[in-house]
Amino acid sequence: MKACDYTRDNMTDLLRQHGINPTHQRIEIAYALFSHQEHLCADQVMAIVNAKHSETSKATVYNTLNLFQEKGMIREVIVDPSKVFYDPNTHPHHHFYNIATGELTDIDVDDIGLTGLPQLPPGMVTEGVDIIVRVRPTA
Amino acid sequence: MKACDYTRDNMTDLLRQHGINPTHQRIEIAYALFSHQEHLCADQVMAIVNAKHSETSKATVYNTLNLFQEKGMIREVIVDPSKVFYDPNTHPHHHFYNIATGELTDIDVDDIGLTGLPQLPPGMVTEGVDIIVRVRPTA
DNA sequence: CAATTATTTGGAATGTGTCTAATTTGTTTT
DNA sequence: AAAACAAATTAGACACATTCCAAATAATTG
Numbered sequence A, B: 001m002k003a004c005d006y007t008r009d010n011m012t013d014l015l016r017q018h019g020i021n022p023t024h025q026r027i028e029i030a031y032a033l034f035s036h037q038e039h040l041c042a043d044q045v046m047a048i049v050n051a052k053h054s055e056t057s058k059a060t061v062y063n064t065l066n067l068f069q070e071k072g073m074i075r076e077v078i079v080d081p082s083k084v085f086y087d088p089n090t091h092p093h094h095h096f097y098n099i100a101t102g103e104l105t106d107i108d109v110d111d112i113g114l115t116g117l118p119q120l121p122p123g124m125v126t127e128g129v130d131i132i133v134r135v136r137p138t139a
Numbered sequence C: 001c002a003a004t005t006a007t008t009t010g011g012a013a014t015g016t017g018t019c020t021a022a023t024t025t026g027t028t029t030t
Numbered sequence D: 001a002a003a004a005c006a007a008a009t010t011a012g013a014c015a016c017a018t019t020c021c022a023a024a025t026a027a028t029t030g
Helices: A008-017 A024-036 A042-049 A058-070 B008-017 B024-036 B042-049 B058-070
Strands: A075-080 A083-087 A093-098 A104-108 A113-115 A124-137 B075-080 B083-087 B093-098 B104-108 B113-115 B124-137
Touching (some): A024 A042, A042 A058, A075 A093, A075 B075, B024 B042, B042 B058, B042 B083, B058 B083
Parallel strands (some): B093 B124
Antiparallel strands (some): A075 A083, A093 A104, A113 B113, A124 B124, B075 B083, B093 B104
């Protein structure tokens, strides 16, 4: 699905597929994330959604992003100690993080081979593996 | 060097080796981190350092941890959106993160093979690679 | 010792994110 | 369609980690 294919109607379906009741605010927040195809943080989402006229409160933005994440519709990316980024790409993948600009770029997981992870202690399961390659412009 | 080998005198040398002027507070903070050999966050460091009598202010703890990190004496670990952990182990290594307890465990880098990282854009250099394996107890 | 520089400090300020109780919205029921 | 109920949203207060700042202290130099 190309970025230009994301419509508010698509979002309604997507929300339903994840067992989320589609409301105005939820549709707008989902649309903001998916149509931009970028890694946005909460206040960026809020700015986009309220660009024309104020529509959605801060509390709803945070509630909704957390809800989307719990339902597996988006992913949290924790690279910056000061804020969480949300990633509409839920396919397994990793990230370049430009420490100078804060920019995040996806790394396709197909390219990557990761071997030699030690065995987990009994009773533990892996929830996910995050690989973050921190990069910066040559000094 | 075993954990029991970390003394305040060692810390003085270690600070000097990293071009840091050793002061009372800096020695105590370094000692707290290295003698514990654990992943501590700022307020844990502060609690340890001020356990007997209040010696070091919050501002100094934060300043000092940032200084140590800039000088490459310790490493930041960003896994929890709410706080930064500091890691006295600067050898390349990765982490298990227990999302239920917040516990961090080292993974030796020698065991790990990572291949297929895409080429960096020109003018960019890798600053570091962080691999975080998020684990949880079986439900 | 006086002068200068480096370090530490308390407390105010910032910014992200959560909580709460009240309202609004939407859906059933009758 | 009104009444009853549940779900979602809201404003604003709150919590917390971290940073900022200007003043005080400590250390170093001439």
